[in-house]
Amino acid sequence: MAERTSALAGHYAVGGFGQPGEPGVILREVPGLVLHQISAWPETLSRVGAEAAVAAGLAVAPGPGTASVGADGILLRVEPLKWWIHGVEAPELSADTGTTLDLSHARAHVRVSGPQAAICLNRHLPMDLRDDFFPVGTVASSALHHVGITLWRSNDGFDLFLPRGFALSTWEILIETAAQFGAEVK
Numbered sequence: 001m002a003e004r005t006s007a008l009a010g011h012y013a014v015g016g017f018g019q020p021g022e023p024g025v026i027l028r029e030v031p032g033l034v035l036h037q038i039s040a041w042p043e044t045l046s047r048v049g050a051e052a053a054v055a056a057g058l059a060v061a062p063g064p065g066t067a068s069v070g071a072d073g074i075l076l077r078v079e080p081l082k083w084w085i086h087g088v089e090a091p092e093l094s095a096d097t098g099t100t101l102d103l104s105h106a107r108a109h110v111r112v113s114g115p116q117a118a119i120c121l122n123r124h125l126p127m128d129l130r131d132d133f134f135p136v137g138t139v140a141s142s143a144l145h146h147v148g149i150t151l152w153r154s155n156d157g158f159d160l161f162l163p164r165g166f167a168l169s170t171w172e173i174l175i176e177t178a179a180q181f182g183a184e185v186k
Helices: 042-056 117-121 164-181
Strands: 015-017 025-029 035-040 067-069 074-079 082-086 098-102 107-113 139-144 147-154 157-163 183-185
Touching (some): 025 117, 025 164, 035 042, 042 074, 042 082, 074 147, 107 117, 107 164, 117 157, 117 164, 147 164, 157 164, 164 183
Parallel strands (some): 025 183
Antiparallel strands (some): 025 107, 035 082, 107 157, 139 147, 147 157
């Protein structure tokens, strides 16, 4: 497999910026992305879901719009017939059961956390990111400045999966927006 090079490599400096004091927003590129899409046919949905769950170390696959963290990886239900498996390789599927697609080189993984993370992201995302409406374990597709993204609320913050070709411009928008809250890049 080709070695993955980050779309953001060399385009940011680690440290604080913006408003002084404790950072309200922390931005971090999550390195070493291993991400595969697993698609099922309508009649094989439960079988493919079970295989995906086993690959991630879960008892069952998550339902639509949710994610589950397993012993081996993370499974995100991104569409009615699709999961993304994060952190491990996808299971082998026969063509009559479903398909897999390696997205590792096609996406950048950015985490936005801190006490003002939801407010910062809500400057651009047309969804309610408050805890009651977008709790931990929720997954959604949205657009940030006309760029389609996948957003997952993990225990660590908001994990954004950005298309590689738009990762740098989206990162720059996030940096500019985070500065008003006091921010840090880790």
